[in-house]
Amino acid sequence: MPGNHASTVRKVLSEYADRGVFGGFSEKPGGPGKTAFEFVWLYNRRYSVIFDERTGSLTFKDCLPYFPSDSARYARLKQFIKSRTETTLRAHRRIDEKRAVPSCRNRNACASVSIKVKNNQFTYGTRKLVNLVHEIFLMIDQEFTEYLYEHFDLPEE
Numbered sequence: 001m002p003g004n005h006a007s008t009v010r011k012v013l014s015e016y017a018d019r020g021v022f023g024g025f026s027e028k029p030g031g032p033g034k035t036a037f038e039f040v041w042l043y044n045r046r047y048s049v050i051f052d053e054r055t056g057s058l059t060f061k062d063c064l065p066y067f068p069s070d071s072a073r074y075a076r077l078k079q080f081i082k083s084r085t086e087t088t089l090r091a092h093r094r095i096d097e098k099r100a101v102p103s104c105r106n107r108n109a110c111a112s113v114s115i116k117v118k119n120n121q122f123t124y125g126t127r128k129l130v131n132l133v134h135e136i137f138l139m140i141d142q143e144f145t146e147y148l149y150e151h152f153d154l155p156e157e
Contacts (some may be wrong), residue, residue, distance in 0.1 A: 009126050
């Protein structure tokens with residue numbers, strides 16, 4: 001049923017906006033079979049989540065600018081994302097690969113973070129993607145603080 005999964009993604013992301021986690025929530029067409037959801041979130045920046053109905057994937061597009069594919073930061077990002085699926089993590093923090101598979105990609109030194117949903121687990125996948133991106137920024141804050149100063153205009157205090 002086309003559009004049915006987009007409505008699930010919309011509902012989950014709208015719940016974050018309704019609770020005040022996201023600001024300025026909006027939606028627009030993102031191309032054939034795609035929906036783009038935009039909002040203001042971490043570090044008062046605008047983010048875009050692209051839902052691709054055909055592939056069942058959700059992508060935080062270019063959420064990490066100035067993240068070259070040959071950098072230590074990008075290598076650490078890939079390692080961190082993979083670690084979120086390890087069974088040694090507590091269930092509430094782990095991403096169950098039977099339900100959703102996380103990944104990242106890099107284009108023009110901008111990293112995007114994605115989840116491919118399995119078995120129609122769109123509520124689960126959407127929530128896990130938001131949690132994953134939040135945890136990525138926590139990791140970056142601990143390990144690559146200077147990146148946030150330089151590219152997210154955070155004060156160095």
